[in-house]
Amino acid sequence: MSGRIEFKYLVPNALLGRIRAEVLPYVLPELPPGEGTSSEYTVRSVYFDTPQFDCYEEKADGLRLRNKFRVRGYGRGGAKSVVFLEIKRKCEAFIKKHRAPLAHSDLGAFFASGDIDRYIAGSSGPSRAKDDALRFLFHYGRHGLRPTALVVYDREAFAGKFDSSLRVTFDKNVRGTAFPLLDGLFDDDDLQDALPGHFILEVKFFRYALPAWVRSLVARHELSRLALSKYAMCLDSAGIDAPNWQVQRRLHSVVRSPA
Numbered sequence: 372m373s374g375r376i377e378f379k380y381l382v383p384n385a386l387l388g389r390i391r392a393e394v395l396p397y398v399l400p401e402l403p404p405g406e407g408t409s410s411e412y413t414v415r416s417v418y419f420d421t422p423q424f425d426c427y428e429e430k431a432d433g434l435r436l437r438n439k440f441r442v443r444g445y446g447r448g449g450a451k452s453v454v455f456l457e458i459k460r461k462c463e464a465f466i467k468k469h470r471a472p473l474a475h476s477d478l479g480a481f482f483a484s485g486d487i488d489r490y491i492a493g494s495s496g497p498s499r500a501k502d503d504a505l506r507f508l509f510h511y512g513r514h515g516l517r518p519t520a521l522v523v524y525d526r527e528a529f530a531g532k533f534d535s536s537l538r539v540t541f542d543k544n545v546r547g548t549a550f551p552l553l554d555g556l557f558d559d560d561d562l563q564d565a566l567p568g569h570f571i572l573e574v575k576f577f578r579y580a581l582p583a584w585v586r587s588l589v590a591r592h593e594l595s596r597l598a599l600s601k602y603a604m605c606l607d608s609a610g611i612d613a614p615n616w617q618v619q620r621r622l623h624s625v626v627r628s629p630a
Contacts, residue, residue, distance in 0.1 A: 376465055378573070472500060
């Protein structure tokens with residue numbers, strides 16, 4: 372599968388300032404989509420899974436090819452906030468995304484009706500957004516996808532100064548909750564810390580080798596590349612792997628089903 376390569380590293384919070392100082396000579400701040408003027412912003416995602424938690428299990432089993440389904444938004448939200456239907460396809464370290472925008476206030480009506488022409492921004496006539504929304508709805512219906520976890524974190528984002536395809540992010544204060552309501556993307560109630568004392572350093576690039584300065588940084592701080600899933604972390608922190616697994620499944624498929 373062609374696409375961007377993504378490497379993730381788990382880093383102690385104590386190293387944040389030092390690593391930021393070492394990264395800054397090679398990058399430029401990247402502003403968030405839609406709104407904001409700072410390279411730091413809040414990312415919010417409602418992840419979807421099947422009643423059997425197939426996406427979670429595929430991650431736990433280390434499947435080479437897997438998908439994640441989510442609705443993503445940024446910042447604090449509001450009546451006019453734009454959110455995105457996303458499918459993140461992953462094949463080993465390669466990632467590819469399908470993305471379609473719509474108004475946050477239209478989420479419930481969109482899933483109830485499946486009316487892409489009415490609710491998907493820029494979908495008048497043929498468009499990639501329309502195709503990506505159709506793709507999401509196909510999986511939503513075929514696999515019985517339902518909201519399973521709300522994942523929230525604060526991101527510092529940077530783009531390569533000498534290679535615009537390079538992207539470096541610090542994902543901090545990862546927190547979440549299980550079985551959110553569909554319209555709960557911007558809720559902050561009952562979020563649990565999923566990664567205490569650490570942040571995630573992500574490096575995304577289109578080449579087959581990390582830039583030399585990234586390799587040096589990783590070696591200097593003895594960072595190990597890991598298969599880190601914020602979705603799985605938030606479910607684990609909420610006790611999704613506890614003995615009440617079947618009860619949680621029933622809650623997932625019955626109580627929290629979107630309208």
